[in-house]
Amino acid sequence: MTFEGNDWDVEQQRIAEVRKVIEAKKEQLLKSTGALKGDIIDLRKKFWDDVTVNFDEVDDAVETYASIKQQSELLSERERSHGQYYKNKKLLDRMEESPYFGRIDFAEDEVAKEAIYIGISSLMDKEEDHFLVYDWRAPVSSMYYDFEPGPAHYDTPEGTVEGEIELKRQFVTENGMLTGMFNTGITIGDSLLQKVLGDQASSQMKSIVATIQKEQNAIIRNESSRLLLVQGVAGSGKTSAAMQRVAYLLYRYRKQMNADQILLFSPNQMFSSYVASVLPELGEEPMQQSTFQEYVSKRLDDEFDLQTPFEQLESSLVTKGSGENHHEKEAVDFKSSASFKTMIDNYLGHLSSNGMKFRSIKFRGEVRISAERIEEFFYQLDSAMSMANRVDLVKDWLSSQLKHVEKEERAKDWPEEEAALLTKEDYLKAFQNLEQHQNFNEETFNDFEKEENLLKKMVVRRRMASLRRKIANYKFIQMEKVYEGLFNESFPQVDLQPKNWTQISKHTMQNVQERYLPVEDQTPYLYLQDQLEGRKVNASIRYVFMDEAQDYSVFQYLYIKEMFPYAQFTLLGDKHQAIYTHNHGGMTILDKQAHNGEAKKMELSRSYRSTRPIVEFTKHLLEDGASIEAFNRDGQLPRLWEVTEIQEAKQKIIEVVQDRHREGHETIAILCYSLEESKQVNQLVGEQLGATLIYKETQQFQSGVLILPVYFAKGIEFDSVLVYDAAQQGYQDEEGRLMLYTACTRAMHELDILYNEKDSSILSEIPEELYT
Numbered sequence: 045m046t047f048e049g050n051d052w053d054v055e056q057q058r059i060a061e062v063r064k065v066i067e068a069k070k071e072q073l074l075k076s077t078g079a080l081k082g083d084i085i086d087l088r089k090k091f092w093d094d095v096t097v098n099f100d101e102v103d104d105a106v107e108t109y110a111s112i113k114q115q116s117e118l119l120s121e122r123e124r125s126h127g128q129y130y131k132n133k134k135l136l137d138r139m140e141e142s143p144y145f146g147r148i149d150f151a152e153d154e155v156a157k158e159a160i161y162i163g164i165s166s167l168m169d170k171e172e173d174h175f176l177v178y179d180w181r182a183p184v185s186s187m188y189y190d191f192e193p194g195p196a197h198y199d200t201p202e203g204t205v206e207g208e209i210e211l212k213r214q215f216v217t218e219n220g221m222l223t224g225m226f227n228t229g230i231t232i233g234d235s236l237l238q239k240v241l242g243d244q245a246s247s248q249m250k251s252i253v254a255t256i257q258k259e260q261n262a263i264i265r266n267e268s269s270r271l272l273l274v275q276g277v278a279g280s281g282k283t284s285a286a287m288q289r290v291a292y293l294l295y296r297y298r299k300q301m302n303a304d305q306i307l308l309f310s311p312n313q314m315f316s317s318y319v320a321s322v323l324p325e326l327g328e329e330p331m332q333q334s335t336f337q338e339y340v341s342k343r344l345d346d347e348f349d350l351q352t353p354f355e356q357l358e359s360s361l362v363t364k365g366s367g368e369n370h371h372e373k374e375a376v377d378f379k380s381s382a383s384f385k386t387m388i389d390n391y392l393g394h395l396s397s398n399g400m401k402f403r404s405i406k407f408r409g410e411v412r413i414s415a416e417r418i419e420e421f422f423y424q425l426d427s428a429m430s431m432a433n434r435v436d437l438v439k440d441w442l443s444s445q446l447k448h449v450e451k452e453e454r455a456k457d458w459p460e461e462e463a464a465l466l467t468k469e470d471y472l473k474a475f476q477n478l479e480q481h482q483n484f485n486e487e488t489f490n491d492f493e494k495e496e497n498l499l500k501k502m503v504v505r506r507r508m509a510s511l512r513r514k515i516a517n518y519k520f521i522q523m524e525k526v527y528e529g530l531f532n533e534s535f536p537q538v539d540l541q542p543k544n545w546t547q548i549s550k551h552t553m554q555n556v557q558e559r560y561l562p563v564e565d566q567t568p569y570l571y572l573q574d575q576l577e578g579r580k581v582n583a584s585i586r587y588v589f590m591d592e593a594q595d596y597s598v599f600q601y602l603y604i605k606e607m608f609p610y611a612q613f614t615l616l617g618d619k620h621q622a623i624y625t626h627n628h629g630g631m632t633i634l635d636k637q638a639h640n641g642e643a644k645k646m647e648l649s650r651s652y653r654s655t656r657p658i659v660e661f662t663k664h665l666l667e668d669g670a671s672i673e674a675f676n677r678d679g680q681l682p683r684l685w686e687v688t689e690i691q692e693a694k695q696k697i698i699e700v701v702q703d704r705h706r707e708g709h710e711t712i713a714i715l716c717y718s719l720e721e722s723k724q725v726n727q728l729v730g731e732q733l734g735a736t737l738i739y740k741e742t743q744q745f746q747s748g749v750l751i752l753p754v755y756f757a758k759g760i761e762f763d764s765v766l767v768y769d770a771a772q773q774g775y776q777d778e779e780g781r782l783m784l785y786t787a788c789t790r791a792m793h794e795l796d797i798l799y800n801e802k803d804s805s806i807l808s809e810i811p812e813e814l815y816t
């Protein structure tokens with residue numbers, strides 16, 4: 045709508061005034077920062093001037109230590125404040141560009157009426173009396189997202205405040221100048237959202253605070269649920285909601301919590317880098333981010349050749365239909381389930397009385413404490429104790445046994461021989477050691493016998509260090525054998541076993557013996573290990589977010605949950621994008637039943653990413669896609685291109701990509717069924733298009749022409765998407781359908797689909813008027 049000149053001018057005038065205040069605050073900040081910076085430089089330069097260094101006597105050393113500590117605390121306190129100032133300055137810079145994005149005029153009654161301006165952070169006037177801008181996360185700001193003009197209310201710690209919104213307005217400001225202004229509730233649809241969604245894709249996710257939708261706001265501000273499940277269709281803003289929720293929680297609990305106490309599990313590293321900029325953009329520190337695979341690798345990489353989830357998926361995709369992976373699928377399904385966890389719990393009960401496997405402790409090639417002795421010691425311990433307690437007692441016992449071994453070894457000849465070969469540095473070290481611990485002076489060190497004893501002790505200690513380390517790390521348990529025992533006939537669990545248990549068992553044992561651990565065995569293996577070793581839980585994390593949650597198995601979720609017992613969980617995902625092998629047809633952790641009903645579930649059914657024609661098209665790829673709503677943004681109908689031979693495909697891809705380039709699109713993805721297919725397509729057109737092949741998950745997301753398998757594109761979006769060979773066999777079953785849906789829903793503005801023979805494919809189910 046057009047505004048009367050007056051309204052526009054008044055708002056532009058206010059922006060200018062607020063910018064002046066921002067400018068003044070920046071100057072003030074700069075002054076204090078300048079002083080601080082000077083302090084820091086000074087402190088660093090003169091660090092040692094104010095420290096009295098004296099190690100002559102013990103008392104002097106203690107004093108020296110205290111004075112260094114005091115000085116470095118002073119320095120780090122100054123550095124921390126400087127960091128805070130720097131952060132505030134960046135926030136003010138951003139606010140100077142665009143001081144606020146929204147306004148509501150809220151009247152509690154005839155007298156108490158206020159124009160509330162909403163921005164990324166709050167701002168007080170010069171006198172620090174009134175809010176010129178309210179933080180979008182403040183209680184009063186929630187009305188901006190939740191209500192159209194008319195009756196409205198918001199919650200405060202003191203209770204609910206009711207009133208009337210008389211005006212709701214959105215602003216677009218660039219470089220401090222008002223470039224757009226919309227009164228909502230009068231215009232049809234959301235003009236600002238239209239504008240934002242029409243923008244080009246970016247290699248970094250953007251914040252959505254100016255246009256958060258009501259249903260997303262409910263997710264962002266939810267505080268009551270310990271477990272929040274968000275099922276949202278592709279492009280409905282799940283990841284966006286998760287990011288703004290992190291920012292909200294950091295604001296809401298700013299006195300009790302910092303960003304290090306929030307952890308996001310993301311699907312892959314490419315995604316991690318894609319979302320990394322959102323929180324800094326909102327003036328917050330980024331939360332911790334990890335992929336579950338990173339955690340698993342850290343724990344098991346030394347011991348096993350680990351399959352990655354992508355390798356698992358690729359292998360299942362390329363062998364699909366060949367009948368080769370039939371048993372594998374059954375194994376994956378079972379090992380991903382809660383039943384398998386129950387089976388392991390039962391197995392732990394069984395291990396309590398027999399079946400533990402230990403490793404003999406060898407030193408210099410000789411068994412010093414045999415596996416049988418360790419086993420005997422373990423099983424004579426009170427079985428009422430937990431397994432982890434008993435294992436710990438074994439560890440203590442072994443450490444003490446090792447002392448005897450050490451003593452015996454010192455009496456042998458080899459330490460003396462090895463001591464003769466010690467370097468000068470070693471001697472010096474020994475001497476210092478002696479001085480420190482035994483108050484020796486130089487003369488007594490010349491005592492030959494003492495010197496020799498000390499050196500022998502040192503030699504033996506050194507040789508035994510790695511053994512001690514191994515014992516401290518529970519390497520005396522033969523973990524891989526204990527895991528194998530789970531699949532052994534001596535532990536019958538008939539009621540829980542799946543149909544092909546014998547075959548599954550054989551295959552698993554073979555893998556473990558070959559030191560290869562497929563994805564489905566990794567979490568169960570870690571779980572069993574943790575139960576035996578009594579791994580410490582992480583008590584500091586308060587919130588855990590799991591994005592693309594449909595891709596985690598029930599077992600993985602239960603494992604993660606136990607790892608963070610004090611955390612509240614937010615799981616976000618889409619059952620229609622469940623393309624991982626363990627989830628076909630089954631329940632995902634987004635289902636309430638997976639949590640015994642103890643969860644709050646919220647649904648997002650409107651898709652914001654893609655244009656209306658793309659959403660209308662993609663929802664027909666699903667059998668139950670009818671409830672998916674499109675946001676009203678215009679665009680071209682998706683284009684289907686029939687090609688019958690490879691040279692024709694090559695020609696078409698080049699033509700389409702060049703057209704999209706000409707139209708001004710920067711991020712163009714050619715999405716393929718598998719990595720194998722991506723490589724073939726790259727061979728075909730990669731060079732000519734200057735395309736980048738994404739072949740591993742650690743690659744950074746970038747703009748340009750990208751060729752990648754669908755599973756790498758999860759969670760990410762592109763201006764234009766070309767799906768290659770969409771009628772191929774692999775896309776025909778239920779799993780394939782979800783993959784094709786995932787692929788097509790990555791497109792923001794343009795969707796092109798290449799196919800060979802569409803008649804018998806899923807594409808033939810789509811009404812013809814939805815594409816050209």
Ligand SMILES: Nc1ncnc2c1ncn2[C@@H]1O[C@H](COP(=O)(O)OP(=O)(O)OP(=O)(O)O)[C@@H](O)[C@H]1O
Nearest residue numbers: 252255256257278279280281282283284652653759
């Ligand atoms: N309220 C909003 N305002 C502006 N943009 C939005 C809003 N909600 C979503 N978007 C945009 O829609 C796109 C999709 O959002 P997002 O990636 O968060 O969705 P998603 O549900 O996680 O998608 P998927 O499941 O397909 O990965 C992004 O470009 C995001 O910026």
